[in-house]
Amino acid sequence: MSGNAQPIAALVIFLGAYALIITERLHRTVVALLGAALVLVLRVVSQRAAFAFVDWNTIFLLFGMMVIVGITRRTGLFQWLAIKSAKAARAEPLRMIVMFSIFTAVMSAFLDNVTTVLLIAPVTLVIADALAISPVPFLIAEILASNIGGTATLIGDPPNIMIGSASGLGFMSFVIHLTPVIILVFVAYLASLRFFFGKSMAVSEHARASIYAFDEAKAITDWPLLRKSLAVLALTLVGFFAHEALRLEPATIALAGAALLLVISGADLEQTVLHDIEWPTLLFFVGLFVLVAGLVDTGVIHAISRPLVAGAERSVPLTSIALLWASAALSAVVDNIPFVATVNPMLLDVARRFAGSAGDVRAVMHGPQMLPLWWSLALGACLGGNATLIGASANVVIAGVAERNGYRIAFVEFLKYGIPVVIESLLICTAYIYLRYLR
């Protein structure tokens, strides 16, 4: 392929893949792999360069956590926690929505959002059935809580993982910079719950008593495995907090934790491989990175990032806030993962511009000019997903679970909760970014 045709080919293939993913005619993994194959076959980018571009840190971090969570899940731990939460809330509907939201948000900060909501949804449905009320308010609250909670840490949401890789910002950086604002956003969100669902949910004393009759101790099916899983989870978490001091990357921590748990638990590898590791997700990422490699290598990203670079040079504050709101708006309607995959290289261009021709990009990357841009992207891309039922994978998955169980969450109905929550979240983020970084 001639030099001129390559950028066009890269762009056309990427946009075509994106369109196919949006229309959902083919599974997104199939689309990503097809696009990647085209990029390579047409030599838009060499295989060597493409594979070097693939962010294996993201992929192995996801992989490691999938293994750890998958094995832990078999112990029934999450059912136990959910039932305990329901009882702590005295089986009162509004209190339970708050407890489940907190539970979901905290878990989402450390586990993948989709996994978290899939773990809590079935128990939510049992409890709703036992109380003879609709589970829909609970499910909506859990969706919103998972996206907020997932934004708090490096490992909570794939966009954050990808941003961490691209920027070199570590787990502690996310804790220091994002966790505080997410706590504020979450508190505001909890206050909204009272406003959204405060009235109407009345439950009889008899129904509430049935929840007390649930025996959560019986939810645990394997106590030895539970002890081992919790030990590895704790160790892995400590590893994440300490990874920069240990000079190890996040994926290494996750991989080490996964390997350790596989060994000490004696878990059936075939079970793990078939049921716990989401191969379609991992392969989707591989395909996606190859597609973006095409855009980067052929200079398409460099061309597109010119406005962003110019804007950042002129005014970091304005560009940050604009990036925050634009990321959120786009994340609300399109998958935030391809979006962040494309914006990351653009921000690298910005960093290179700030560093100047002879400057050290690494010094600038975590400096006062770049930090607000990275955090704006992270906050916007993750929180924006709450606006619509299709804004994030967790939303889509829960809508599917609800539908399969006979409850339809209408797109328009979700907007009534999602949009206010996103606007309120973004206002808090705007104030935070301005006050902390831009004054």
Add this chain to the structure above:
Amino acid sequence: MTAKDIMSRDVRTVAEDATVAAAARLMHDAPHGALPVIAADGKVVGMIDRVTLLRLCLPKYAEDIGDLAFLPPDFTAFEARIENIAHVPVRDVMRPCDVCAAEDTPLVELAALMVLKRVEDVPVLRSERVVGIVGLQDIVDEIVWPHLKHGEEK
């Protein structure tokens, strides 16, 4: 030996627009636990078995949770579902007839099918019409047990 040698020719079937309640009643008295579902023209369009009935009684999420040991012994929230499924037409809940045999299908293949696909009753078809049914119990009674018994006596 082939399917024709061991199959039971007295096959209970159910019409595709019959209700689940009717199917349950037929299954109650039938020697085999699965009923071929027949369309108006007499062709087989699906199967309905006892597992399907049970699955209908449980909410979908129960399958997702897996272990329901934490539920109290007097948990009755699911029982309301059972009454609701009585009027559902069989056509809406049947599974496709993907495990079936012909009269000349070797018994070995039938046995392998039952194990691999985890079905207990395989309908025997000729020109898309049911002519017999072979159950797991039939194969055990006619083939497995006589050989085992012979081995025991030696």
